[in-house]
Amino acid sequence: MAGACRNGFKALKTIIEYSTQAVGFESVLNTVKLVEGGGGRCVCEMRVTDVLQNRGGTLHGGVTCTLVDAVSTWALLGSEDPVTGVSVDLNVSFMKGAKVGEDILIDAQTLKRGRRLAFLSVDITNKADGSLLAQGKHTKYIGA
Amino acid sequence: MAGACRNGFKALKTIIEYSTQAVGFESVLNTVKLVEGGGGRCVCEMRVTDVLQNRGGTLHGGVTCTLVDAVSTWALLGSEDPVTGVSVDLNVSFMKGAKVGEDILIDAQTLKRGRRLAFLSVDITNKADGSLLAQGKHTKYIGA
Amino acid sequence: MAGACRNGFKALKTIIEYSTQAVGFESVLNTVKLVEGGGGRCVCEMRVTDVLQNRGGTLHGGVTCTLVDAVSTWALLGSEDPVTGVSVDLNVSFMKGAKVGEDILIDAQTLKRGRRLAFLSVDITNKADGSLLAQGKHTKYIGA
Amino acid sequence: MAGACRNGFKALKTIIEYSTQAVGFESVLNTVKLVEGGGGRCVCEMRVTDVLQNRGGTLHGGVTCTLVDAVSTWALLGSEDPVTGVSVDLNVSFMKGAKVGEDILIDAQTLKRGRRLAFLSVDITNKADGSLLAQGKHTKYIGA
Numbered sequence: 240m241a242g243a244c245r246n247g248f249k250a251l252k253t254i255i256e257y258s259t260q261a262v263g264f265e266s267v268l269n270t271v272k273l274v275e276g277g278g279g280r281c282v283c284e285m286r287v288t289d290v291l292q293n294r295g296g297t298l299h300g301g302v303t304c305t306l307v308d309a310v311s312t313w314a315l316l317g318s319e320d321p322v323t324g325v326s327v328d329l330n331v332s333f334m335k336g337a338k339v340g341e342d343i344l345i346d347a348q349t350l351k352r353g354r355r356l357a358f359l360s361v362d363i364t365n366k367a368d369g370s371l372l373a374q375g376k377h378t379k380y381i382g383a
Numbered sequence: 384m385a386g387a388c389r390n391g392f393k394a395l396k397t398i399i400e401y402s403t404q405a406v407g408f409e410s411v412l413n414t415v416k417l418v419e420g421g422g423g424r425c426v427c428e429m430r431v432t433d434v435l436q437n438r439g440g441t442l443h444g445g446v447t448c449t450l451v452d453a454v455s456t457w458a459l460l461g462s463e464d465p466v467t468g469v470s471v472d473l474n475v476s477f478m479k480g481a482k483v484g485e486d487i488l489i490d491a492q493t494l495k496r497g498r499r500l501a502f503l504s505v506d507i508t509n510k511a512d513g514s515l516l517a518q519g520k521h522t523k524y525i526g527a
Numbered sequence: 528m529a530g531a532c533r534n535g536f537k538a539l540k541t542i543i544e545y546s547t548q549a550v551g552f553e554s555v556l557n558t559v560k561l562v563e564g565g566g567g568r569c570v571c572e573m574r575v576t577d578v579l580q581n582r583g584g585t586l587h588g589g590v591t592c593t594l595v596d597a598v599s600t601w602a603l604l605g606s607e608d609p610v611t612g613v614s615v616d617l618n619v620s621f622m623k624g625a626k627v628g629e630d631i632l633i634d635a636q637t638l639k640r641g642r643r644l645a646f647l648s649v650d651i652t653n654k655a656d657g658s659l660l661a662q663g664k665h666t667k668y669i670g671a
Numbered sequence: 672m673a674g675a676c677r678n679g680f681k682a683l684k685t686i687i688e689y690s691t692q693a694v695g696f697e698s699v700l701n702t703v704k705l706v707e708g709g710g711g712r713c714v715c716e717m718r719v720t721d722v723l724q725n726r727g728g729t730l731h732g733g734v735t736c737t738l739v740d741a742v743s744t745w746a747l748l749g750s751e752d753p754v755t756g757v758s759v760d761l762n763v764s765f766m767k768g769a770k771v772g773e774d775i776l777i778d779a780q781t782l783k784r785g786r787r788l789a790f791l792s793v794d795i796t797n798k799a800d801g802s803l804l805a806q807g808k809h810t811k812y813i814g815a
Contacts, residue, residue: 478638
């Protein structure tokens with residue numbers, strides 16, 4: 240079990256590096272670091288930088304959504320039976336801003352993985368004080 | 384009325400240029416062109432380029448969400464009584480992919496603007512055939 | 528085409544009567560009247576009564592959600608190729624209350640119907656003044 | 672602290688009885704039993720009965736939504752500084768059905784309570800095996 244998670248972690252690390260260093264939109268997340276992963280879960284850490292900010296000097300909502308999308312997708316890819324799929328519905332509630340310079344944790348977990356659909360939930364928190372910044376949900380179609 | 388909309392259009396054009404050319408996350412939308420604007424509505428056009436793609440070669444869901452967030456915010460900023468506010472809830476349903484090279488239209492309208500809350504809806508369509516690619520909703524807190 | 532819609536209307540009328548008069552939760556909607564239907568759309572009318580109210584004397588949010596769920600499901604059932612399916616995601620934005628005694632219109636349309644998934648949108652308006660009370664979205668899995 | 676929760680429990684029990692026994696839509700939840708409450712949380716239990724079913728013989732999605740709405744509202748009412756407010760956005764993901772005769776647990780917690788907005792999350796599980804049936808979120812405006 241711990242071994243499976245270890246493998247999941249290594250595989251996820253490779254997937255995330257590949258995804259965020261290739262040409263494509265996930266390169267906006269190229270400062271993301273994997274903290275924990277495997278078994279349908281993926282936890283990452285990221286510092287809010289000036290290229291990720293909105294006009295108010297805090298994390299742009301589009302980044303929050305991109306994190307919900309990408310990190311939950313990595314959670315599915317980091318399971319023992321990896322799968323990708325396509326997004327069906329994604330929603331985010333914004334509870335608190337994150338200023339440039341602050342570190343955030345993105346914790347994605349698989350709520351349910353069925354034959355056709357996967358349901359994922361993502362908590363984004365302030366690393367320093369643990370306060371909840373945003374919560375997202377992501378439904379993916381994973382059937383053939 | 385037409386004059387007000389004209390002014391709204393010019394003001395919006397400036398706002399969008401300012402937002403997408405400054406340092407910050409909206410620079411990922413720096414190829415967006417304003418098509419129609421003013422009176423609480425904002426319609427933009429954008430080509431799907433390789434920096435906006437996912438691993439499948441289509442528009443990344445994070446871009447879709449960023450468009451829902453930004454273009455609906457511009458719709459509020461382009462009204463006669465401009466306001467910005469902060470995001471409360473955002474959701475997107477993904478109906479169809481958009482390939483690299485395709486042009487998309489992003490049409491944001493204000494469903495309701497109250498004293499404290501604004502409700503916005505965004506349709507993203509394929510410019511060539513008019514098919515609906517995604518539909519988003521965005522609730523903002525605009526109170527003092 | 529008009530004939531197909533006519534048939535759709537009659538079929539829907541029977542379906543709605545059957546659904547709201549049998550033992551089950553849709554009996555809470557037994558005062559709903561079909562206004563227009565067929566071709567993937569379903570428009571109903573209903574008066575807000577005291578059994579549908581919240582403690583504030585307006586339409587309960589649970590009724591709003593039930594209307595989004597049921598009327599969009601009827602829209603799918605009233606198409607030329609009727610299908611039912613199961614709910615995947617449902618969301619509602621609440622813009623304005625409806626008082627006991629007021630009449631509301633519930634207008635459900637099919638945004639996209641694919642092989643596996645159907646995306647539906649529902650506008651709930653005040654019949655007297657046309658103001659938007661709530662907007663809902665409903666994603667259903669319709670695959671085998 | 673434990674005393675405060677105890678008081679919260681008693682207060683909530685009265686509120687729930689009052690809400691579900693008066694004339695109004697929450698009477699559809701009149702078989703709900705309070706399991707735990709106070710401090711911004713509310714856990715209830717309910718058996719799926721035939722009046723709550725859909726045509727497929729499982730819990731109707733409209734009931735699921737009504738539970739998300741009501742039980743999260745009770746969570747806010749059962750806090751040390753009770754507040755009610757109005758719904759802004761509500762969404763539900765449906766993961767698994769619940770058959771007539773099964774018992775379900777509805778666990779609502781306050782994710783964040785600010786000055787103007789409250790964010791709540793609701794997990795609905797099968798009591799017997801703990802499997803997640805649905806997850807909902809509810810955003811309320813609680814400002815004056």
